[in-house]
Amino acid sequence: MSPGSKIKPKILGFVCNWCCYGGADLCGVSRFQYPPYIRLIRVMCSARVDMAHIFLALSTGQHGVFVGGCHLNDCHYITNGNYDAFGMVSICKKILGHIGVNPDRLRLEWVSAGEGIRFANIMNDFGAQIAKFGPLGQSEGIDEQVLKFRLEAAAKLVPYIRLVQTERMRVPVRTEEAYQKFFASDEFNRLFEETIAEKLSIGQIVALLQKEPLATPGISRALGLTPSEVSRFLISSSRQKLVRYDEGLKRYALA
């Protein structure tokens, strides 16, 4: 690698102790090589990884986030927590897409403690992918600061997202098919639009107006929303007494 030619990819990984961390260990024992982009954080179960962690990682300069768990139905715990990781990552990707961050910057994989080679293959592949995307904002064509701001706003919604997930987005059976089907379904899209998407946009508007009062076009530019979407969210957030229209400034401000 020639020095200074390119920004080196930065990836943060969250891996479960029992499988993926073991896979990464075996990868080392087997001397399979991969690029030195990733730093790993050990958790006991992939289900402990939270959206807040992912948003924080991306908003503090990571170019990609990796989550590694046990293969489905091979979870070390009888809770089968990796299905929860599956659900969390599916929703998280959706949110990333919604706020303009390339969802492929987040990757979930199952690696058993016996799959050293698989860990290396994934690291090579994901490393190359993230290298192509570059730092946050580059592949998105959106200013990095804007994206970081949106991620921080999304992080504030995590408690609400958890509530929605528990109440409305539970997959009744723990099978891979059922999870895949649910998160690819129109039902999920509808629920997402109804619950999280709207809150996200309103949350972002509020966060934006915290800095300075803005008019509709300014908001629309900053958040990558169409002016009609912005009006719709402004109306609903005015009704919730979150924002108000300042006649003097001809701009929206916090209520």
Add this chain to the structure above:
Amino acid sequence: MDYERLLCATGPYEGEILRSSDNKHPHKIAWIHCVGSRQVLPGGNSYCSAVCCTYTQKQVILTKDHDADAKCYIFHNDVRSYGKDFERFYQRAENLPGIQFIRSYVTIVKEDPVTKNVTIRYSTPDEGVKEEEFDMVVLSVGLNPPRNFKDLANRFGIELESHGFCKVNPFNPMETSRPGIFISGAFQGPLDIPESVFSASGAGSQIGELLNFRRGNLAKERIYPPEKDVLLEEPKVGVYVCHCGANIGRIVNVPSTVEYALTLPNVVHAEENLFICSSESAAMLAKDIRERGLNRVVVAACTPRTHEPLFRDTLREAGINQYYYEMANIREHCSWVHSREKEEATRKANDIIRMAVARACHLEALQEFDLPVDKRALVVGGGIAGMNCALSIANQEHEVYLVEKDTELGGMARKLHYTLEGLDVQAYLRDLIRKVYQHPLLHVYTNAAITEASGYVGNFVTRVESARGVAEIKHGATVIAIGADVYKPTEYLYGEDDRVMTSLELEEQIAGKEERVINAESLVMIQCVGCRNEDRNYCSRICCSQSVKNALKLKEINPGMDIYILFRDMRTYGFKEDYYREAAGKDVRFIRYEPQDKPGVESVREGGRSVLRVTVTDYVLGKKLELDADLIALAAAVVPSEGRKEVAGLFKVTLSPDEFFQEAHVKLRPVDFGAEGIFLCGLAHYPKLIPESISQAYGAAGRALTLLSHDTVTASGSVCEVDEDKCISCGACIMACTYGAIDFYETPQGRKARVNAVLCKGDGLCNTKCATGAISLKHYTDEELFSQIMAAADKDITQQSGAEA
């Protein structure tokens, strides 16, 4: 075995599959099964080696992982996927693209001197005899007795059986011909890993029975100094960077990481070490902690999965809480995987150390706690497995409660009369039941039902309603041995025509010397009834041996009887192969059928009498046969016990997809459950023969003793806790926790969730479900994880809170 080495990363080509002749990648590979096994030839073994079918499939799958375009051909005889989940594994291999399973004997024709390719001759049903060239041929060679077996046997004064393996008690395969000497593993005969593990624990338990009077005599208790309270101190972190000989130091510039560590906040000391895990280093570390007043320790070395317990112990020795320890893995996750990029590897090592230090500063002292262990055991199920397990535990002076749902003990074995080896099952059973009832420490509950089960490892409470009334039993260990049931066929006129019966019913009638059975002119047995199909995607393992056993018995009584066995694969694994051969020698006719072309059965009149006409396609002769039978015996599947779901629910253990009980690890922990203190044996685990059940029963007893022989068990300090002020009693955490570790209780402030630390396994699922952040997993708190994320970005955690304000 040679091929296994090729697949291995530490093998001759570092995991590349290459031919030794020209170092080229083979793309077309053939496997030949049963080389040296199932052969009555000089140099061959008559028995089946029992493990090769599945290990070939494993090699095929791994080969496809290495090279997705590889073409793999498996030349096989019967495919013996008789173990737990083996049938699914077989299907997985079979369904990969470019894989062909070919049922044919083969001969190797030649190796091409130039291309080094090998030509194989084989036969196909459609194209007749064919010759084909392969880049590589792998021989699935079988297992032999250990090389020095005779010498070994002489030295220990134990007898060998005819193949040269150890001669064992047929009911107890760990017992040799000499009392006090036990064996485990494949010296019994060809054996797979789970069975080897059963027999290892099982031999241990039997030795425990002999040596129980001096248990614990060699154990010494460790005494640790009192723990210093450092709660109010500023973090004082010591960082120790290990060279690991050359393993880390050759790649990572260790001195520079030490220098770097000294620049990090709260680090008061850093140094390098050649081998930090040596006992001298540990003593130095403990001294350093005391003398420098360190209250946090980071060791940058290898993986915490192996070395964390060691260093935690060092912290305890030094008198600080062991949870103040954090490991930076700069070997497995750094020097070994970035060995060509020394500078980058050093930079990464710095990052990993920085993250570990940041986390260390946020660590909290946690208390592990000792729980008393109730010395008694509960065994659920009074079949052969349950009784043997209960006896072995009781023989080691622990009280045992044996709970059986039926009026009498014995389970499935009550229907069995003789074994393949000709042993009398009923005599064995009578003797076993007598021992159970006579044992002063063994309490039997028959006609029993379990109505409630609660508690945790070392302290279970189970409510049993039985002929003796209602009892609340307290016990430290639980063994699930509820057995299995027999499939009730709906096919082949079963239940409509009383001449169609199951193998077990046939056995009972043979034992009862029923005229119509022993005087029958012809009998057809049909294998794989009710399993190896869509409803039950597994092999019942015992039925092939069962049918061969019945056929041999009938031939002994009535040599003139025509017996046909219609099979898919004859799975007489191990030494059972000899009986299969014997049956074929005695003119029992074996006809293979395919699942998509099952035999047909109808009742017809022939020559003035009623017969059962069986039609089947014979693939060897290539035509449809009609067999007129007086009787038909169906090898009905072994199916999971009717009570499985109830028992699984009561004891909070899991069932596998086939609804047998799910062990903690298929290969390595085949008698343990994921839940601690609960063990498993017999048919509840998977169909198996009597000696295998007994082996597992002793194995479960051995595992239970490792718990019961201790006065206390230690529970981890990394468990969840609830901040009641934040809890809104929504129940999301309770719903997430299948361990049942969280419940509600009433407080003056209303209903709040609380964690039973003993049941909590520390996965942290609830932590990510809680909308108010009321419940958190200690040692993996958000604060700790956020500090690592911020450190990964090389930002101080205070900057984050600034950003959020």
